[in-house]
Amino acid sequence: MASQRLNLRLAVCLLNISEARKKDIVERVAKAALGDKQGQRKMQTTVLNIFSDYDYNRSVLTLVGPVETLGNSILTSCIEAFNLIDMNAHIGVHPCLGAVDLVPIYPLSESVSLEECGKVARNVAEKLILDVPDCSFFYFGYADQPLKRTLVQRRKELNWFNRSNLKVKERKPDVGAVISPRCGLTGIGASPYVMNCNVTIATQDLNAGQQIASAIRGANVGGLKGIQAMAFPHQGTVEIACNVESFKDEPLTEERGKYISYCIQGEEYLYFSPSSIEKQIKKLAKNLGVATVGTALVGFTPEHCKSLAEQALREGTGEFWKKRKVLTM
Template sequence: MASSRLCLRLAVCLLNVSEARQRDIVERIAKAALWDKAGQKQTQTTVLNIFSDYDYNRSVLTLAAPVETLGNSVVTACTEAYDLIDMEHHDGIHPCLGSVDLVPIYPLSESVSLEECGRVARDIAEKLSQDVPDCSIFYFGYADQPLKRNLVQRRKEVNWYKRTSLNVNEIKPDVGAVISLRYGLTGIGASPYVMNCNVTIDTQDLTLGQQIANAVRGANVGGLCGVQAMAFPHEGTVEIACNVESFTDETSSSLAAERKECISYFIQGKEYLYFSPRSIERQIKKLATSHEVATIGTALVGFTPQLCKSLAEQAILKGCGEFWKTRQTITM
């Protein structure tokens, strides 16, 4: 068992699709990842988690596999999603531009490099352009060569944060000549692991939520390094949705002060850190309390990188492709 574990060089895709209200469609996409185009079972692929949000009308599927074969699973899942989701009929409060909205590839095993994940991402885009000729793609991170522009920058360039409908004449994709209104625009790339952590505050005051999101955002003074945050109305409250990026001592201006609130892991011998979900929850609770508002729950969209790696090893070694059926939404 131990020698088998050592042979697994794992990577993961947190596949974001623009559908959450029809569970059967989301599960068909998940199951598609477990088979290749020839109908053969992908025995070393596992779908660890499905996180769906009705208001957002968005689902995040956690697909893990050896880095050498992950791309094949992602392609079959994306192809199924393109076939089942029509962006012309999409309705949800979360920003999105594509039926397959985001395809990020992250290394899980320390021996898997970011450059290798970037090549996997570009290979996924090339195969999708062949299998779904009308799809359109932009690159980010280590797939965006040679610039390596990050996801936030690329999303700003295509107006992802503000657009509710897609003007196909305004955007030139990296792959695909004309953007299809049915498929929309997909972001494909690679980076160190990005965790998603959502904290709910007990108010309907979206302006307050936006102030709190702005305060924790890493790009702002006093914010948390690596944290991207937005506020959304959600089930009669406000949710602070945080993307939690990994960072290094090269990108943090106050690493000594931040390290005690962070968790570390390694990619090819280099240390990466991220703010723990607990520390993010504490910071948002502190800010909300100063306005006499309580926090009422925190949810992880998937897993921390360490837990993701551990569960992927367990699931693959046991041959459990539909691992998500054994899991429930992780709350804190």
């Protein structure tokens, strides 16, 4: 029976936590999504994937479930992460502010609205400050009412790119009394699906990576629409890390083939295809005399995410990430 016949209206949370070097901690956070705060009641949720990066010291957990109950799974995972991760001891090359650094919630089923996902995000934040008094949050997207400021806007405002700079400034979070050194500051919100696509170039020259990242950034002239990009040193090379945002604007006809589309409540959204991102970075790298050596998709495209979630929920497989490991070995 397909998930639609079970009347499941699916949403997904790509939970970003500031830990990748201790596998046991990451998996405890993932497993916490599958039970209530007492670890007794099983959630109608699946953890599709865990993507951990040692150099970044950051993991992304893909949690999927009905929008009506997904917040409970996010809540229990975050409680576990806040209990296990201490930002005072965190070391990694990827920018971050919180033990739970980012809690983005996206619609997966066409019938799920962005407003619903925003309400889930706000509800999770309000409950978490009761369960973990030291945690604090800033809202973005459809959780940030009425402004609906984007994640990029909020991060710039809060000096997300420079954690030490945040510590010396007095800032009041949107939810929570203060920003604690242990828990840090967490971004929580809702938007159309944002995919992560990372392309590695065969050089240790970070400047070359920064030039490429700047060239493809959607905010810059000649950049790729919907792309946010940064360059990081990574395993002896440089990685161009791209956030691939979904958007509603109609692209030029000749560019249409570079995008993939899906619907939210009857409205078409587009995002730049991973193959087109890879192709453009390869072209820019070649102009600098550098080769590309690999592309990693952090998680899934929205279509693949929905398909795998339906499969996992039909089977009742909560720890789906373990099954994927077996299938890909």
